Amino acid sequence: MKILIVDDSMTSRMLFKAYMPKDGQHELFEATALPDALEKMREMRPELVVLDYNMPEYNGVEMAQAMLGAGLKAKFVLLTANTQRTVVDSALAVGFIQVVEKPVNAVKIAALLAQVA
Amino acid sequence: MELDELERDALRELANVGLSRAATQLSELLNDHIEMTVPLVQVVPYDQVTQALQLDPHAMVAAVWQSFSGQSEGTSILMFPSEDSKRLVRALVGPSMLGAGEDDLRGIEHEAMMEIGNIIITSGMAVIADMLGQEVRMSLPGYMEGNLPDIMEQRNRDNAGREMQAIIMFTHLKAAQREIEGRMVMLMSVDSVQVLFDRLHKLLRSL
Numbered sequence: 141m142k143i144l145i146v147d148d149s150m151t152s153r154m155l156f157k158a159y160m161p162k163d164g165q166h167e168l169f170e171a172t173a174l175p176d177a178l179e180k181m182r183e184m185r186p187e188l189v190v191l192d193y194n195m196p197e198y199n200g201v202e203m204a205q206a207m208l209g210a211g212l213k214a215k216f217v218l219l220t221a222n223t224q225r226t227v228v229d230s231a232l233a234v235g236f237i238q239v240v241e242k243p244v245n246a247v248k249i250a251a252l253l254a255q256v257a
Numbered sequence: 258m259e260l261d262e263l264e265r266d267a268l269r270e271l272a273n274v275g276l277s278r279a280a281t282q283l284s285e286l287l288n289d290h291i292e293m294t295v296p297l298v299q300v301v302p303y304d305q306v307t308q309a310l311q312l313d314p315h316a317m318v319a320a321v322w323q324s325f326s327g328q329s330e331g332t333s334i335l336m337f338p339s340e341d342s343k344r345l346v347r348a349l350v351g352p353s354m355l356g357a358g359e360d361d362l363r364g365i366e367h368e369a370m371m372e373i374g375n376i377i378i379t380s381g382m383a384v385i386a387d388m389l390g391q392e393v394r395m396s397l398p399g400y401m402e403g404n405l406p407d408i409m410e411q412r413n414r415d416n417a418g419r420e421m422q423a424i425i426m427f428t429h430l431k432a433a434q435r436e437i438e439g440r441m442v443m444l445m446s447v448d449s450v451q452v453l454f455d456r457l458h459k460l461l462r463s464l
Contacts, residue, residue, distance in 0.1 A: 149266055149273070151263070151464075154464040193277075194273055194294050220277060221277035222278075222281050222292065224291065225284070227290075242274045
C-alpha cells in the first residue's frame with residue numbers, strides 16, 4: 141500500500157517509519173506542508189494519507205479538506221495527541237476513517253494498517 | 258548545550274505531544290475546545306534565561322511550578338502574563354465565580370490557575386518521560402505572581418553553587434476564543450539535562 145505521511149516534525153515522521161512493518165508491503169512517502177503534500181498526492185497517488193493535526197499553517201483536518209477540494213481522494217487518518225471531542229468530530233466530519241493517538245508505536249500502526257487493508 | 262536541527266525537532270515534538278495531551282485533558286475538565294502548541298524550544302544557561310524568555314521583565318507574570326524527580330531532576334515552571342491568564346481563567350470558570358466577593362474571587366482564580374497549570378505541567382512531563390523511557394515523579398503544584406526575574410530567582414534559590422540550565426518551551430494556548438502566549442521552563446542542573454539528552458539521543462539512534 142502507498143502511504144503518505146504529512147507532519148512538519150522530522151522526528152514524528154521518523155517514529156512512524158521506524159514502527160512500520162518491514163514486510164515490503166508498504167511504500168511510505170513524506171511531506172512537511174500542504175504544497176508538498178498536494179504534489180506527492182498527485183505524483184504518488186497514495187491510498188492512505190496520515191496527517192498530523194498540529195502543524196504551523198494548516199492543521200491536518202484543513203489539509204485533508206484542501207486535498208479533497210483539489211479532487212485528490214484517499215483514506216485519511218489523523219495523527220495527534222490532541223484527541224478531544226471537537227478535534228475528533230471535525231476529522232470525522234471531513235471523512236477521516238480513524239484518529240491515531242500520538243505517540244505512535246508498532247501496535248497502533250499494525251492496528252491501523254489492518255483496518256485499512 | 259548546542260543542539261543540532263534533529264535534536265531540536267525531537268525536543269519540540271516531545272513538547273508538542275505532551276502539551277497536546279494536556280489540551281485534551283483540559284478540554285474534558287473545562288468543556289471547551291483547547292489547543293496548545295509549542296512552536297519553539299530553546300536550551301540556555303540559567304544566567305541567560307530571563308532574556309531568552311522574551312517577556313517584559315517588569316510585567317506581572319502568573320506562574321505555576323512543580324518540582325520533578327527521577328532520572329532527571331528539576332523544576333517545571335509554567336508562566337503566562339498575569340492579566341491574560343486571569344481573563345482566560347474567568348472565561349473558563351466564570352459560572353463558578355458568580356456572586357463571589359473580591360477575596361473569594363482571587364482565591365478561585367488562583368485555585369483554577371493552579372489546577373490548569375498542574376494538568377499542563379504533569380501531562381507534558383509524563384509524555385516526555387514516557388517517550389524517553391524515563392520515570393518522573395512530580396511534587397504538588399505551587400503558584401506565585403511576580404515579575405520574571407523574581408520568579409526565576411525564587412525557583413532557583415535552592416540551586417546555589419550548581420550549574421543550571423533551562424529548557425524553554427514557547428507555548429501558544431488557544432481557549433475560550435482567546436489566544437495567549439506562555440512559556441514552560443524546565444530548570445535543571447547541567448547533569449540532569451545531560452541525562453535527558455542522552456535519552457533523546459538514544460531515541461533518535463533507534464529510529
